[in-house]
Amino acid sequence: MVIEPRGTLYPRVKVKDVEKIIESSIVNDEPEKTLLYSPNGNSSSVEKYKNIPFYAKQQRIALRNLGMIDQYRIEDYIATGGYQGLAKALTDMTPETIVDEVKQSGLRGRGGAGFSAGRKWATCASAEETPHYVICNGDEGDPGAFMDRSIMEGDPHSVLEGMIICARAVNSHEGYIYVREEYPLAIMNLQLAIEQATSYGLLGDNILGTGFSFTLKVSKGGGAFVCGESSALMRSVGGDVGEPRAKYVRSVLKGLHDKPTVLNNVESFANIPPIIVNGGKWFASIGTEKSTGTKAFSLVGKVRNTGLIEVPMGTTLREIIYDIGGGIQDDRPFKAVQTGGPSGGCLPKEKLDLPVDFDSLTEADSMMGSGGMIVMDDQTCVVDLAKYFLKFLVEESCGKCTPCREGLYQLHSLVDKMSDGRAVESDLVLAENLSKSIMIGSLCGLGKSGPNPFISTLKYFREEYIAHIRDKKCPAKVCPSLISYEIIEGPCDGCMACAPACAVKAITGEKGKLHVIDQNICDRCGACKAICTRQAIEIH
C-alpha cells in the first residue's frame, strides 16, 4: 500500500496495522517506521517506494494508475489527468496530427509482433473502404501473464481513452474490446467504465460536443489461446468460430467483416493517452532508438520478487532479474529465462546482459511476446520445459492446418521420447527438420512460432539434450525416467518416515537401519525425499 503524495510504502499490510498507518501517515504525515519495507530483516528501512530497488529501476507509463486510483470511479481517473489526452486530441488536433504524434512516439505493438502502431493507424485512416473498426486485444492467452488483465481490471479508462483517441484518428465509429471469459472482473470493470464514460459524454454520440461519435462494446472470447491471433480474433468478434483465416491481405485493410480495422493490444492502447498529453517526442526519448517507451512484464518463476513490472525498453535481463526481481530464490544459480510466453524462447545466463527490446530478443531467437517472463533456476530441465510448453501448444492448436496440428503433436512426442530416455540421436535431427517445416508451413503465428520452445532450448542447451538422448541422464535431475532416488548411508538413521510415505511401497528397511529403495518399483514421485528430515535421500 502506498500513501501519496509522500509515496510511503507499507508492504503486506494487515488489518491490525491500518489504525497505526492512518494515525501516523494520514493524521501526522509521518511514516509509521515499524511497518516500512526493510530489505534485509530490520536493519535499515526504506520509506518511499521509489527508493526500493524493486521500484527504482521501473518506470510506469502503461501501468501508471495501477493501485493508485479507485478503478471503479471515473472521477479518480480524471483527477489524475485522465481523459486530458482525449480532450486534446478532439479539440486541438486533427486525425492526421494524432497519427503523426503516435508515429513520432515510435510506439510498437505490445501484443507480440511489435508492429508500429502509428503506421497501422495511418494505413487504416487512409483506407477507402468504410466503416473502419477499432479493436482492443485483451485475450492475453499466455499462461502466467497478467499485464493486460491488471490494466483492464485496475485502470479500464486508460484503455478506453486510448481507443477513443485511435477511433478519432482513423475515423471509426464502432469498437470492440475482446476479453476472454475467464476474466470476469476485467469484463465487469470495462463495462462499468464504458457506462461511466458514456454518461460523462466521453463515449457515444457527439463526444464532448465535437460531433464525433464512437461506441464501444465488450466482446467475450471463449478463452482459446489462438483467439488472440488477429484473424481468429476478428472472426470471433464477428460471430464466427475463432479460427485463424489464411490470407495474404493485412487485417488493417480487411479485418472485422473484411473492413479496415485497427487491432492493438491493451497495453498499446494504455500508452496512448500519455503520448498525446506529453507528446510523441517524450515517449521516444524513453527506451531505445528502435524500441521506444517502456514495457510491462509479469515476472514470475524462481525470482525473489515476482509480480507486475514496467521498465524502459533496453533494460537488461540482469537488471530485471537481479535488481528488480531481487535475484534467484534461495540464492540458487540462474539457469534460463523464458520470454514471450509459451512460444517464446529460452535465454541462458550468457544472455543476461541482453537489453530487453523487440529486436535484441528476436536476434537471440526469443521474442517479446506479450511480456511473460519466467525465471528458472538450476533445478529446471530444459527438455522438460520444452515438453511442457509444446504440450500447451498442442492442446491450443486450432487444428486447421496440418503442420501445426500434426507437426506439433509429433514434435511433442519426440521431445517426450527424449525426456523419457527412449530417443536415439537421429530423433534430434528429425525433430529439427520437423521444426523447420512447421515454422515455414503453418498458417498462423501459433504454428509458425510453435517449435520455438524446442529450438531455443536446443540452441543454448544442446548438451543437455545429448545427455538425455545418449547418456540417458537428466543433468537437472528432473525427468522421472532418467533419475533414481537413493538413500545414502550415514545420514539415514532408519527413522522409518519414508517407507509409509511411498505410495508404491518401494522402500524397505528396519527401524534404526539403513533403508533401501527398490528401483524396479519406485516411480520417482519424490515423496520420500520430501518427507526425509535427515537429507538422506539423493537424486542420481
Next chain:
Amino acid sequence: MVRLTINGRVVQAEKGEMLLVVMNREKISVPAICNHGAVEAFGACRLCTVEITKNDWNGWKNYVTSCLYPVEDGLIVSTHSETVINLRKTLLDLHLARHPHSEHVRQWAMEYGITQTSFEEIPDGDDCILCALCTRICDRMGFAAISTVGRGHGKEVAPPLNEPPPDCTGCLACAQCCPTEFITFSDSGTSREIWGKQFEMITCKECSKPILTKDFAETLSKTRNIPADYFEVCDECHRKATALTMGKISQWQREDTAS
C-alpha cells in the same frame, strides 16, 4: 495484366488471380488437396506452398500457399525448391503417420518418395485429413449440416451433437468430394443413409432407377423453382420420352406430306 516468373518461365496473369489458378493454367502442378473450385481457398493442407521472391527483395524469400496468394507483377516463383520439397515431404510424412490406412494418403506420399513414415504411427488414425472440404461444400450448398468440432489433434468432422444432422438432404456432395473417400454412405434401391440419417429415394416412374433423395428434390423444387415432376423420371427415360415426343411430331409431318 501482370508478368511473373514460375520455375524460370515468364507467364502472364490477371492481377489478383490466385497463384495456384495461374499455375494450373500453365500446367505446373503441385499437390493441393484442400482446394476445390466450388469453395474459397482455405489454406489447411499447406501442400501447395511455394517459394516466392522478387528482384528487389535482396535475396529474401517467403513461403506462401499458392491457393491463396494473389499474383503480383515481378513475382519470382519456385514450386519445387529444396525447402518446399522438404516441407511437402514432411507434411506427407505426417499424414502417413496419422492416416496409415488410407490408400490415397499412401499414394500422395509415394509420389514424393515416402513409403514409410518417420514419425510415430497413430494406430487408430482414421482417414480424415481435416481438409474441411466436406463442411465447406455443405455450407456452400446452403445446408451447413456438418462442421468441424473440437480443436488441435482431436478435431473431427461431425454433425451437430453427433446425431443425424437435421439439415442434411442426402445430396452426397460431401462424400463425392472427400479426397480420401472417408465419408461413407449406403444406397439401396429405395433408400440412402449418410451421417446416420435415413433418406427415401425418388425412383424413376418408368424404370424404378433411384434418382435422388426426396429431401434434396423437395429443397431444389422449393428454393430453385424447379417443377417437382422433373425429378420423377431418370435421365435415360427422359431422353426416351423426348425422342418419342419428337418422333410423334415427325410422324405427323410424314403423314401430312404423304396425304
Next chain:
Amino acid sequence: MKKQFSVDPNLCTGCRTCELACSFTHTVDGKAGRPRIYATPGGFEDLWVPVTCLQCDDAACVKSCLVDALKRNPETGAIELNEAVCVKCMACVAACPFGCALVDPEQDKVIKCDLCGGDPACARFCPTKALTYKPSELKASKIKVLG
C-alpha cells in the same frame, strides 16, 4: 443470328455416328468419353431422334446447381459444366427434363453437351444431315415433352 441444333428425325437412320463423334471428341487421358447425344428410337418404324441438349434459355440444370458450376458461355451459347466446381450432387442430372445432363462413370464426372466450343462434332459428322447446327430462331424452351 444464334446458331442452334436442328433435328430432322425423318432423315435419321440411327447409325449413331453422332454418338461416336461426341465420344471421341471428349476423350480424356486416352479414355473416350460417354456421349452427350443419343440416337433414340422415335416410336415409329425407322424413326430415330438424335436427343441432345438444346441449351435452354431458362435451363433447369443451371437453376438446380447450388454451387454455380453450370454457366453459359457467351460466345457459343453453350451451358458449360465447370468440372473443377462441380460437387457431383447430381441435381442437374435429375433436373434436366430432356435427360441431357448425365454421368460418365468411366471418367467419374457429370457431363453435358458443350457444343464442342462452337462447332459440334456430332452435327459435323452426321452423314444424312438429320442433325445440323445452323442459325435458327427456334426457342428451345418452346419444346415441351408431350405426355
